[in-house]
Amino acid sequence: MNVRQYLELTNRRRFLGRVAGGIGAMALGDLLAADTNPLAARKGHFTGKAKSVIFMFMEGGPSQMDLFDPKPGLQKWHGQALPDSFTRDLKLAFIKPSAAVLASPRVFKPHGQSGTQFSDFIPHTASCADDICLVRSMSTEAFNHHPGQLLLFTGSTQIGRPTMGAWTVYGLGSESSNLPGFAVLTSGAGTSGGATNFSSGFLPSTFQGTPLRGSGDPILYLANPPGVSGLTQRAGLDALRDLNEEHHAAVGDMEIASRMASYELAYRMQSAGPELADFSGESRETLDLYGVNDETSRPFATNCLLARRMVERGVRFILLMHASWDDHVQLNRKLKRNCDITDRPTAALLKDLKRRGLLDSTLVVWGGEFGRTPMQEVRNTQEADNAGRDHHPNAYSMWLAGGGIKGGQVIGKTDDLGFNVVEDPMTVHDLQATILNQLGFDHTRLTYRHMGRDFRLTDVHGEVVRKMIA
Secondary structure, eight states: OOHHHHHHHHHHHHHHHHHHHHHHHHHHHHHHSGGGOTTBOOOOSSOOSOSEEEEEEEETOOOGGGTTOOOGGGGGGBTSBOOHHHHTTOOOSSSOTTOBBOOOOOOEEEETTTTEEEETTOHHHHTTGGGEEEEEEEEOSOOSHHHHHHHHHHSSSSTTOOOHHHHHHHHHOBSOSSSOSEEEEEEESOOSSGGGGSOOTTSOGGGSOEEEOSSSSSSTTOSOOTTOOHHHHHHHHHHHHHHHHHHHHHHOOHHHHHHHHHHHHHHHHHHHHHHHTOGGGSOHHHHHHHTTTSTTTHHHHHHHHHHHHHHHTTOOEEEEEEEOOOOSBOHHHHHHHHHHHHHHHHHHHHHHHHHTTOGGGEEEEEEOSOEEEEEEEOSOTTSTTOBEEEEEOSSEEEEEESTTBOOSEEEOEEOTTSSSEEESOEEHHHHHHHHHHHHTOOTTTOEEEETTEEEETTTTOOOOOGGGBO
16 A cells, blocks of 8 residues: 555545544434433333432431330340340341340330321321331341442442432433432431442443532532633533544443533533522421421431422432431430431421422332341440440331322331231332332333343342332
């Protein structure tokens, strides 16, 4: 090949590359248009009763027998070790099967027309008894925090799978064009699972959760730095878009399209974000209802009010994470502290959604990755009232409300000491299948092909719990 032939060949390649680039840019433009935006609102397999989800994740494992599942039978064994026949097959993280029983000092009373019993630590939540479907028969396969959280949110204990919020937005998109489809709000000490609780896994990164803050700018670096005008920012984004379009045309990587969509969403959020966090239009009665001005409840109350405002603005999935309920010691003091922080705002969120006509279309889920043992854990025998409880995956409680769930009922039953489920067992995958069902999905058909096979949130398990549905 001589120089002239080489130049002719490279010119033809350059021309074809430009043509392909133009076609690719056109396709990418269509991809990012409103009607084909990866976050554009879509329909499920059928019409679901829930349009959005607020998942109130209580990281660490709240003690079910001190909040939701009274066990007076523990009084008989209080301070004593149980026979080996009771504890032989237990999965325990820290204590030994011979640990002494810890009866709960909590007082349970029936509430509402349903007569559901709740602990004296959560009187505000108890006032919503007739809207709550309390599940006392949850179980999970994991007895440590990070695996338990992975299983709850991804359907697997392996890192790298998409989370429940990511699956929801992948399937339904979002009705908000100026806020993330999947938003994350945190309070407390921080979760063991961290970002793996809201990751998109092998789904495009467009569907991952976006952490927001309850004070200041909802998202860090939302405001432009000094000296950068809106016009300058727009010009920079346009130049970046042009470069990304050229790169996408060359390599066809959908992550480039996801990145571009994220940049544009962030630009729109610069106006929508501050408005979202501006409570000046909320009534004093509403702020007091949530406890926004109370020092103890303020962080969680702010997140709950933000969640309601996000639902109003079309956000599809909101994950509220409060940590930590991992009370291995000082159970009575630590449990009361967390209840004082979360109880009032939780009830306020349910009541506020209901009075605004939003509860019917908003599915609210409350619970942790597992429960706590009937036996005590003591780490410092010199300190009074130091007893706590270990991790317990075999039987624990969660509750759901709204979104087509039948409230005012209790599903499932545990044995007299709270060790095992004896009626209407419900696994983590059953919970996931039921949540997806309320959003309008057949959980076996909401799939994504990765590494040569179809994956789904419920793995190869899960049944919709029909008793829960109104």
